[in-house]
Amino acid sequence: MPLLEVSALSIHFGGVKAVQDVSFNIDAGVVYAVIGPNGAGKTTLFNLITGVYRPTHGDIRLDGETIAGRSPEALARRGVARTFQNLQVCMNMSALENVMVGAHLRLDRNLLKAALRFPALTRRDAELREEAAELMRFVGLIDYLSARADAMPYGALKRLEIARALAMRPRLLFLDEPAAGLNPSETLEVDALVRRIADSGVTVVLVEHDMKMVMNLSDRILVLDYGRKLAEGSAAEVRRNPDVIAAYLGAHA
Amino acid sequence: MLAQFLQFLFSGITVGATYALAALGFTLIYNASNVINFAQGEFIMLGGMLAVFFAQSGLPLPAAMLLAILVPAGVGVLIEKLAIEPVKGAETVSLIIITIGASLVIRGLAAVGFGKGTFSLPAFSGETPIDVLGATLMPQSLWVLGVTAAAVGALWYFFNYSLAGKAMLATACNRMAAQLVGIDTNGVLFLSFALSAGMGALGGILIAPLTLTAYDVGVMLGLKGFVAAVLGGLGNGLGAVVGGLLVGLIEALGAGYISSAYKDAIPFVLILLILFFMPRGLFGARLTERV
Amino acid sequence: MRTSPYIGLHIVIAILALLPFVLPNSFYLDLAIRMAINAVIVLGLNLLIGFAGQISLGHAGFLGIGAYASAVLPTHFNLHPLLAMGVGAALAGLLAALVARPIFRLKGNYLAMATLGLGIILNIALRNEAAWTGGPDGMPVPALGLAGFELSGDRQWYWVVAALLAVSVWASLNLIDSPFGRALRALHGSEVAARVVGVDVARYKLAIFVMSAVFASLMGSVTAHYIGFVTPGVADFFHSIELVTMVVIGGMASVYGSLIGAVLLTALPQALATFEGWETVVFGAILMLSMIFLPRGLVPTLAARFGRGA
Numbered sequence: 001m002p003l004l005e006v007s008a009l010s011i012h013f014g015g016v017k018a019v020q021d022v023s024f025n026i027d028a029g030v031v032y033a034v035i036g037p038n039g040a041g042k043t044t045l046f047n048l049i050t051g052v053y054r055p056t057h058g059d060i061r062l063d064g065e066t067i068a069g070r071s072p073e074a075l076a077r078r079g080v081a082r083t084f085q086n087l088q089v090c091m092n093m094s095a096l097e098n099v100m101v102g103a104h105l106r107l108d109r110n111l112l113k114a115a116l117r118f119p120a121l122t123r124r125d126a127e128l129r130e131e132a133a134e135l136m137r138f139v140g141l142i143d144y145l146s147a148r149a150d151a152m153p154y155g156a157l158k159r160l161e162i163a164r165a166l167a168m169r170p171r172l173l174f175l176d177e178p179a180a181g182l183n184p185s186e187t188l189e190v191d192a193l194v195r196r197i198a199d200s201g202v203t204v205v206l207v208e209h210d211m212k213m214v215m216n217l218s219d220r221i222l223v224l225d226y227g228r229k230l231a232e233g234s235a236a237e238v239r240r241n242p243d244v245i246a247a248y249l250g251a252h253a
Numbered sequence: 254m255l256a257q258f259l260q261f262l263f264s265g266i267t268v269g270a271t272y273a274l275a276a277l278g279f280t281l282i283y284n285a286s287n288v289i290n291f292a293q294g295e296f297i298m299l300g301g302m303l304a305v306f307f308a309q310s311g312l313p314l315p316a317a318m319l320l321a322i323l324v325p326a327g328v329g330v331l332i333e334k335l336a337i338e339p340v341k342g343a344e345t346v347s348l349i350i351i352t353i354g355a356s357l358v359i360r361g362l363a364a365v366g367f368g369k370g371t372f373s374l375p376a377f378s379g380e381t382p383i384d385v386l387g388a389t390l391m392p393q394s395l396w397v398l399g400v401t402a403a404a405v406g407a408l409w410y411f412f413n414y415s416l417a418g419k420a421m422l423a424t425a426c427n428r429m430a431a432q433l434v435g436i437d438t439n440g441v442l443f444l445s446f447a448l449s450a451g452m453g454a455l456g457g458i459l460i461a462p463l464t465l466t467a468y469d470v471g472v473m474l475g476l477k478g479f480v481a482a483v484l485g486g487l488g489n490g491l492g493a494v495v496g497g498l499l500v501g502l503i504e505a506l507g508a509g510y511i512s513s514a515y516k517d518a519i520p521f522v523l524i525l526l527i528l529f530f531m532p533r534g535l536f537g538a539r540l541t542e543r544v
Numbered sequence: 545m546r547t548s549p550y551i552g553l554h555i556v557i558a559i560l561a562l563l564p565f566v567l568p569n570s571f572y573l574d575l576a577i578r579m580a581i582n583a584v585i586v587l588g589l590n591l592l593i594g595f596a597g598q599i600s601l602g603h604a605g606f607l608g609i610g611a612y613a614s615a616v617l618p619t620h621f622n623l624h625p626l627l628a629m630g631v632g633a634a635l636a637g638l639l640a641a642l643v644a645r646p647i648f649r650l651k652g653n654y655l656a657m658a659t660l661g662l663g664i665i666l667n668i669a670l671r672n673e674a675a676w677t678g679g680p681d682g683m684p685v686p687a688l689g690l691a692g693f694e695l696s697g698d699r700q701w702y703w704v705v706a707a708l709l710a711v712s713v714w715a716s717l718n719l720i721d722s723p724f725g726r727a728l729r730a731l732h733g734s735e736v737a738a739r740v741v742g743v744d745v746a747r748y749k750l751a752i753f754v755m756s757a758v759f760a761s762l763m764g765s766v767t768a769h770y771i772g773f774v775t776p777g778v779a780d781f782f783h784s785i786e787l788v789t790m791v792v793i794g795g796m797a798s799v800y801g802s803l804i805g806a807v808l809l810t811a812l813p814q815a816l817a818t819f820e821g822w823e824t825v826v827f828g829a830i831l832m833l834s835m836i837f838l839p840r841g842l843v844p845t846l847a848a849r850f851g852r853g854a
Contacts, residue, residue: 104727340835
């Protein structure tokens with residue numbers, strides 16, 4: 001059984017059909033990429049699957065269980081993590097704390113115990129601090145261990161979001177344009193990072209414009225155009241697909 | 254029975270017109286800047302008090318009224334230039350506190366300048382009540398409704414047919430896009446404060462002959478205007494007018510039939526009910542968040 | 545570096561311990577007590593406003609619930625003052641939960657509007673129900689005591705209030721640097737980011753709002769017992785604004801900012817008394833100027849200037 005099954009998924013905003021009748025499956029352990037021209041509905045698809053939007057029609061199943069319309073926090077409990085195309089970093093916190101927030105569901109969140117500084121809580125927090133620092137090292141943010149989030153450059157914040165998502169120990173990780181706005185050497189680092197994440201057993205779903213990175217990393221690729229599924233297959237299959245070539249060259253009939 | 258109901262209806266709609274003008278003021282500024290201007294009530298107070306002051310100092314009533322609109326409009330512009338423009342992009346709380354600070358300054362100056370007594374403005378055309386099916390209607394009520402309708406009409410015309418009005422609508426819709434097509438969004442902000450202060454002052458002048466006025470009437474009038482704006486769906490002009498009339502009406506009926514001691518509480522019970530059951534108000538837009 | 549916030553706590557405790565010995569007379573001791581009471585309220589309010597990013601414009605209403613519970617329940621129902629205090633706090637918490645539950649399901653800052661309405665309704669009710677509350681003139685509050693011991697005199701009150709303040713500062717510092725506190729700050733920083741890591745945003749907002757309401761109610765009771773008299777002014781809209789101003793002037797999301805804000809704004813009316821008739825104008829001008837020139841509040845702005853965390 002596939003890890004994620006998406007069937008006939010649609011969402012309409014007023015008259016705009018942002019995603020229309022899209023179906024695909026994602027197997028556990030793969031790197032799956034979603035590509036398509038600007039406005040094709042890639043981020044909307046992510047927002048649907050991660051619970052930020054509620055679909056108008058269609059179904060989403062995780063491990064066979066319907067998750068369409070579930071809240072993001074309910075999906076977080078099922079091991080779904082994501083990053084954002086437009087950064088959603090908490091600028092009122094330090095970099096390390098941003099990563100620590102990712103572990104939210106694994107901690108004792110009791111208000112009273114926190115206010116009275118229960119020793120078990122402080123011990124767990126100290127461990128978490130180590131763990132978060134380890135994750136920052138993993139994504140290549142060793143230089144920012146004691147930085148405030150609002151003092152970090154764009155490329156570092158992109159990776160900070162990845163570290164926060166990893167702190168959730170997700171099964172399924174959605175990365176929304178992790179290399180957007182990065183220079184070529186940073187893009188290579190992110191490429192390698194995604195590889196390492198996938199190797200650690202996390203299923204990665206990727207929206208990305210950098211075709212070299214997509215072709216290099218992905219086991220399977222979904223092509224969206226005007227909210228519809230244009231093609232799906234391996235990198236080689238997609239590259240040969242005449243519809244895909246037409247869409248990317250703008251040669252619409 | 255009918256006479257009593259009509260009586261409540263008249264007084265409700267009359268005071269409702271003032272709330273409507275205040276609510277329009279909130280709406281104008283909110284659309285231009287996302288600021289909820291807690292000094293709005295003070296413009297209402299200034300309108301009434303200045304009209305009394307200018308009339309007492311010998312000016313003919315129309316001239317006194319005109320000045321009592323222009324001076325608050327100037328004060329509104331001053332607040333915008335000195336206190337709102339310099340802190341653009343500040344947190345909501347900071348902006349709220351700035352406008353509250355401004356309202357305290359205005360109220361304090363009014364108390365020092367005019368004293369803490371109550372004042373009355375002569376009615377525009379006599380005090381002889383008109384009998385309508387057993388209920389009495391003051392001629393001033395007709396003035397309030399007529400002038401309010403004219404002001405709303407003028408505003409509607411301004412937004413639909415003038416370039417400045419359209420620029421304001423565009424800015425309300427999308428500030429960044431408006432800036433990109435060359436609209437002077439600072440000018441829009443300036444204009445919205447002037448207009449909204451002028452509207453508030455007009456409401457204050459119109460209602461002053463009916464309710465008396467004092468340096469501290471602005472607090473309640475302003476807050477009720479705010480309730481009206483929320484009821485209409487914050488940011489919606491038509492909603493503000495309808496909301497204002499409704500708040501006035503519900504308040505008058507509630508005070509008449511339920512409890513006059515709790516008259517002032519009625520709009521605030523209303524705001525809680527609105528927030529619980531129809532948070533977008535009567536005409537508020539549905540928004541989708543982009544992430 | 546990580547222990548630094550608690551250094552401030554030691555300084556606060558030291559100041560609180562020494563203060564009664566350096567204050568020249570009971571006028572200043574009284575002022576210090578009122579500052580400390582306000583500081584505890586503002587700490588709770590800052591958790592809501594500064595850390596969670598939610599605005600309450602009716603917090604004085606909760607203060608009023610506590611104050612009047614401590615006045616009305618012992619007077620009319622012969623309830624023990626401590627029990628009355630508890631009933632008031634429970635009532636405030638319940639009311640806060642009732643109002644905020646539907647509000648927090650919405651996006652945007654509707655809490656400001658709802659609390660504004662709630663505060664004004666409470667204030668009007670206190671003025672109108674004269675048979676119970678004494679109306680606009682207010683009513684006396686019985687002394688606070690337990691098992692034959694009665695709290696009296698400014699000295700005793702000072703030590704009680706000082707201890708409350710020290711514990712509140714400690715608890716606030718603990719809370720901020722805990723899983724609960726981080727979730728709170730995260731939802732302020734980015735609500736959608738908080739949600740996708742699993743923070744039940746509505747529940748956290750509700751929890752902190754109820755907590756700050758309970759705090760306000762308890763301190764309302766304390767104020768009422770300390771002054772021995774209560775009037776509807778305690779639940780005034782203007783008082784709510786004063787409390788928010790203390791938060792913002794001291795510094796949002798700053799524990800020590802809350803203390804500074806409370807101290808400054810409690811002292812301000814005394815200082816302004818010299819402006820005879822111009823107090824309101826000067827107070828308003830100070831609010832505007834400080835927001836224009838120190839939009840982040842005193843403590844964070846100064847901390848940034850001198851390169852230290854707050």
